[in-house]
Amino acid sequence: MADRLPMVDKLWFILPEVALFLGVVVIFIMGLSHSKRVRDMLPMITCLSLAVAFGLTWWVYEGSRGQTLLSVNPNLMLMPMVGKYVKMSACAIGIILAMVSVGSVDRRLEAAVAAGHLPFDPIRANRGEFYAFFLLSLMGVMLTCNANDLIWLFLALELTSLPTYIMVAISRPPRVAQEAAVKYFFLGAMATAIFLYGFALLYGSTGTMILTEMQRAFAAQAKADVVNSFGIIGMILAMLGICFKIAAAPMHFYAADVYEGAAAPVTAFLAFVPKTAGMVAIILLLTTLGWSGHPSTGLPEPIMTTLWMIAVLTMTLGNLGALLQRSVKRILAYSSIAHSGYMLIGVIAGPANNGINAVLFYLLVYGIMNTAAFAVLAALERRGQEIETMEDLAGLRIKHPGMAVVMAIASGSLLGVPPLLGFFAKLYLFIAGIQAGQIVLVVIAGLNTAISAWYYLGLVTLPIMAKPSAQSETIVRSPFPWPRIAGIVTAVAVVVLPLFLGPLIRASQAATTPASLTTGVTISK
Amino acid sequence: MNWAADSCAFFAAVQPLGQLALSHYLITSAALFAIGLIGFLSRRNMIIMFLCTELMFQAAAIAMIAFSRFHLDVSGQVFVIFILTVAAAEAALALGLVVLLYRRRETLNADVWSELRETPTP
């Protein structure tokens, strides 16, 4: 073992997280300041710190010191380069999410203070806490990808989800947000307990917490063809626990209610951040179990079967659920469940068939598409309330042509209509799935996409073609311009990015070609 | 004084946990987990539900300690420390939330909170 303690080397790679933490501290303090101008600066600082973290990640990984550290100690981390890709995409989407959430927290309190009815009372103001937790949760995601042992992984996952419970609670005043928070918290706690127990069994079966060593232990057991029941059960429990984060099959029940209850920016946040953390965690865990290690079939059959079942159930329940909804947020909730199902195809395909690159690429693309859809909801309001049902969207084209086009592009891309980015992400997943021999799974995913055409077409036709209904007459722009800008930026990204597909996919491929993965064969060029 | 070496020596002298003893611990931790889970599912009171999640956390901690003792590897116990801290964080958060809800609905019953649901469409 190298004489240097691995932990010290790894500190270098968490520099971006440290930058974020500084941001968090500053935001906490500024949140309490009496002057409105300072409080309005909070989103700006969030974006600033995220930008700094973005730059730092690039510098950390590409810089000379980073490269030497990686080359000197290959199994410093299980998948070292994943961090670069995930951190940068998390920061980028984080900036957009921050823009979307401008002005949604403490709306009524700030208005009252501005109107002079209420003196500013730091105790009641949550805007500071909201943005702080926003950054903390993003920090959690960034930490997950550097995890090389179970403890770090557990802490990172908790750091991701705990702040989100609070964000849901303080996102908007009405009772329904608190109900969502309660559900989210308790079910989250239960899921955490389950995957914690899983970690315990994993530790028990391999005797080590370090993922790289665990990988060797599993490989050794596989070669000796020992059926390690504790390990398998532990892995299943861990995965099911983490499925709560990505809202996959058995653990997806909370998603619809929580997404509907929380405010649109928070729901956008929930749909992306915990999902990324969960996906990265599952990838790390399954890599220990070893696509590479296991001689015969990549993942051992029990895991493969469970994953297959989860993927199919998630896709189907997600799509079937969405068909019946009238509320746009509930539709987007079910669509997020369905998209987790699609991503699991990539996970099943495994790194040998570019499955992991496909999942990572899909995460980024899903982040962009989903945020675009939620930006539209955040950008418009009716009598101070967020727009909820499909009737609100009817005939949006007449008064808000921009937002109608953004919604159409977002749902078109979520559906996977060719020229838009979503199609290429889904195509990459399908190619990975077919390359892994999962023809049946890809066909099921194809049929699910077809079923999803119903509600996505609904989201396209209502704003563009339907006649405005009584409700949609009174819809007006929200006083804050930022969500609309975020919507337009993401829509443009969805339309323009297919032209730069090459570099994006090469980046996602670079994420999974560290030394430790022996059979990482990439798609040519 | 190289306390690190001494501690290793101390451990070295201790025999690793027997297979049979390990199973006893695992059974207790599994039972504890089950109790926590059933309590979580059945009890209506939110505080009790939270306590049941704590139970589940502790069950995992016991298993962790048992395995650490079995493998003579200290990282299991280090993990337990972190489990405790996280559990404490969740407790703080849970109580905060419960107080918020109590102020809203004057009851701790979890079933009250079920407006967000799907009304069966025709």
Added chain:
Amino acid sequence: MTAALLLIVPLLGAAALVVAPARHAKWIALVASTIAFVLSIIMAVRFGPLWTSREFNQIGWVGLIDAFGIRLSLGADSVSMLLVLLTTMLMPLCIWGSFSSITQRLREYYGWMLVIETAMVGVFIARDLIFFYICFELTLVPMFFLIAIYGAENRARAAYKFFIYTFTGSLIALAGLLYIAWQYAKSRGYHWSFDIETLTTFATDMSATEQAWILLALLAGFAVKVPLFPLHTWLPLAHTEAPTAGSVVLAAVLLKLGTYGLYRFVIPMIPLAVVEYAPVIAVLAIIGILYAALICWVQNDMKKLVAYSSVSHLGFCVLGLFALNPLGVQGSVLYMLNHGLSTGALFFLVGMVYERYHTRDMDQMGGLCNRMPVWAFFMVFFVLSSVGLPGLNGFVGEFLCLIGAFTASADNASYPGVLGPWYAAVASVGMIFAAMYLLIMTGKVVWGPLKEPGGHGHAGASRAHGSTLPADLTLREIGVLTPLAILCIYIGVQPSPITTVLGPPIDRILGNYPETVERLAQPDLRPEHDVIQVSGIEQGEPAVSGHQHYSGGADG
């Protein structure tokens, strides 16, 4: 380079439309589509020797999305060149034809028309599987919007059904296509390539069971578009609701994507499955011919009648295609062109009546030739062209398809086939039904005493109050119909230049069919599980032989 330009010009036009004021929209669209037409003519002229060569003309490629090995390469053989010319020729006419019928949301309308033109041209000149699929699906989006925004009463339902029906089909076809690409990649050590040419040479060596599954998948995608018999129910609904120019584009070109897909993917790539299931598909086509023809007979909505008639006509096209001999396939390609011209024109004519009387119900109107003699002339002309009167274009395609199917029996000398005289004989009964329902329609609408909808045959007080169109055709409308009429006569009288041009590519595609048919004819040699040694195909890398295990072939 002109091919890439051909794709970009309509897109630039659409982009310009977004900026331009509404009243200039139609002129910009017309200019853009005419430029595209001129470009396609330049491309055709410069197509040079390839018109008659057996090779495939690789027009050029843009390594845009080369991450997956997709090289967005464009290329055309004479069949796709003809279909491109059909598309680019029809587009200006459609745009010019819809000047008076579309009054609001002009920019969007013409924008979508230009986008659909790019997509259609993209499909025909795509040499890359994924680029083909992108354009194939991209045609759905503008068509969906055209029907959903500018359609008639229950346009939303029609647009939904059209989109989802075809979208599902094409997704299953994508799975089939990806399976072929995967097998190819696997046999080449995972160097993915989506080039249609290499995949075609590779796919022919796949085992019979694999090819059967792929046939099912590809049929699911393309048969919906053709529309083959059981999957045709979306067409009448989509046609009756689509605006005039929309249904002209839908009938003239979008249906040809299905048959072009069959021609480009099904026939060359999976010969074993095609030979085995050609009779089944031929029977479906024949049922389609007679079934749709009889239904046309009882229709009283003109547009639905013409829609069902295109279902019946394309049955001939598919029958010709699966005759698997040069006569049949040349006939079906000719049929694609002719159906585009005559049915496109028929939809224009029905649209012109709809603009004036706002009804398509044949029972409400009669003897319009008293009121609109020029319209009546064109109506009778194009009815006769689609009835298949010799001397006009319909006859040429229909005759070749039927004679192809007729001579596609097992004991034919040069091209033994799997169909036979009985298939063609039953299908040719469709010619009688075609005459029946089209002439009954003409009899009701064109001839007879004058009866105008909404008022008995007095001076056109009853004519649509809103429409400013004079009774008979305006110069613009005549301008739209005359080129189609001239083309109909030209192809009808002089098909030989087209048939000589179509010869080489069709010979290339049907190259190894006689052998496959003979091989499948003797039961003992039928491949049960793995693949039999297939003689080298005359161009491209040597076919990899002996496919028990997928050893890496020595492929460039």
Added chain:
Amino acid sequence: MTEAVQLSLGSGWLAAVDAARSVIAGPSWAGWILWLPLISLVLCGVCAALKIHTKLPAWITVGSLAISFVVIVALYMSYRQPMEIPLLDWFNLNWRSNDGQAGSFVAGFAFYVDKLTLLWMLFVTGLGTLIALYASEYMEPDVKRGYARFFAGISVFLFAMSCLVLADNLVMLYLGWEGVGFASYWLIGYYYTRPSAVAAAKKAFIVNRIGDLGLALGIWLIYYNFGTVEYANAQGTGLFQILASGSYKHEAGGWSIQAIPFLLMLGAFGKSAQIPLYVWLPDAMEGPTPVSALIHAATMVTAGVYLLARMLPVMELHPAALPTVAWIGGLTALLAATIGMAQYDIKRIWAYSTVSQLGFMFVGVGVLTTYGAAFHVFTHAFFKAVLFLTGGAVMHGFAGQLDIRKISGLRHMPGWQITAWTMLVGCLCLAGFPLSSGFFSKDEILAQVFAVHRPWLGFMLLFTALLTAYYTFRVWFRVCAGPVSYEMGEEHHGHGDDHHHGKADTGHKAPPRHAPPAHVAHQPHPPRFAINFVLVVITVGAIISTFSGSWVMDKVSHSSAAVLHAADSHEHHPGWVPWLAGTIAVAGIVVAWHFHLASRKSADALRARLLANPLTRWLPTAMENKWYVDEFYEWMIVTPLWIFAHALYLFDRYVIDLLFVDGVARLPKWMGRSFQPLQNGVLQSYAVLMAGGVGLAILLVVVLMPHLRPWLIGFFGGGG
């Protein structure tokens, strides 16, 4: 060119066929026969477009027809042996498969001229010119409305007919075949404001199309068996050349080669209105009279006879083919004659008589006397044209009156003598009065029937000849002879038939029906010079045609339709046949004289007695209602098909669309609804479901995994 003469049915034609092998290239100026009608079509179209309200289109058409007649005569003069004149290539596909097998399908615009073609083209263009001249005056009242359209139709017809007759291959023949059908659709539907005319036009085209289908199937079978559709070509791979060389027998399969003659027969019967498909010809009388005269009496309907004559070698492929033709011809002749007897409308009677005479011609072809058939075609063309044109003149003069009971004593009316006497000549020829042209041509056929020992068919034809004589003179005695009395048709002055013809000009209101048209002429106006001149010329032609027997024989014997040498056939003809035929004709005339001139009352009395007696009531009613054949077709074919079509449409809309497509579409929504109760919003229920999910997963892994291991490896293997 040896004139080997064998009497036996089969081999006789071989000698004549080898004449086809030595085909020389003909003069290219012959192409003008085809281009002239096209030019006149285009010019008439231009006239229609420019709304020229003069008789210009008539002169253009007559001019072009005359020139093409002159070209035909020039071609006839310069004719030495069968000629091949390629004009334009139409279908020209040739291919080569991988294993070297080459194939081709060549069918161009080219002429194959032999004596049979010349014979047919002569009387087609000749009569065409004359009748076009007649029509120029007859259609005069329509000058403002459809004049150009009418003459465009005539030019299309001539173009198509010349394509058909001059065709060098079967596909160009098919073009002419359908083109002629289209021309008759165009011209029958000329009075398009009359629903009955439109229906008749549609019926004509569709029934023709059924016949054309037979022809098309025949052509494909010929291509399928012989690999070519051309009659004769330079490389010697023409149809006749293959037949002559006899090399086809062993290649082709059994049934397909035998079926060819029957399919060609179906095509011929469709076009020449024989038993199964004759229903369209009587309705075709809705068209203007010149059309009936030219197309539906003289030229188009003989296309079927031409086809069978041209394709005689092919008809030999099945021994029973020609006898069937003979029997169907005979039966049609009898049936049409019985119906013709009981009609009252002059044009309908002549229509049925045409069907009957065509039956005779097919008998001629059937019993292998193509000479007899061609001779009858030639003579029939003339005298039937006369009858139709005189009928037209009567209708023209009496403002659309055609009912034989309403006009009589035409002979005595001033100015109508020419019409009456020319009609008499026509009737004499039609009835087969001894020494008339009809007598000689019909006698040829009758004699040949008995020569080939078919007594039953012979006596049936003799009985038909009797009926023919009766109904021909029934018309003459009713209309021309007897006391002068007439009732004007309610048709106002001018043209058109016994109905109101709406003159709905664009924008001009159609006159109301009930008001009596002011200027109805009370006096029938006799035909003027143009009509009389044409009548006289054609009557002279009819008389001359009696002596053209030998000329026709020469034409027929030197073409692919040659069968027996004229000289020998006469010896075998039983001598008594002409005498019997002559006496029968005279007897028919006497009976007609008795009933329709001497005592017209007795005819009505006889009819009344027949109707009274229940046993024989069916006879007159059935005959007047054309044996209910139309109703039979309607009931047996059209209505069941209509009901089946409705059933299909309902099936398409409800079963395929609603049940399958929408059903499958509703499936996801229904399944979604069944999962919906799970989301009841209660925290604990979610927790239970989640715990249940986890438990199930663990159960699956622990319990089931060991058993499922092999299957799962199979299912999930593959990858990696």
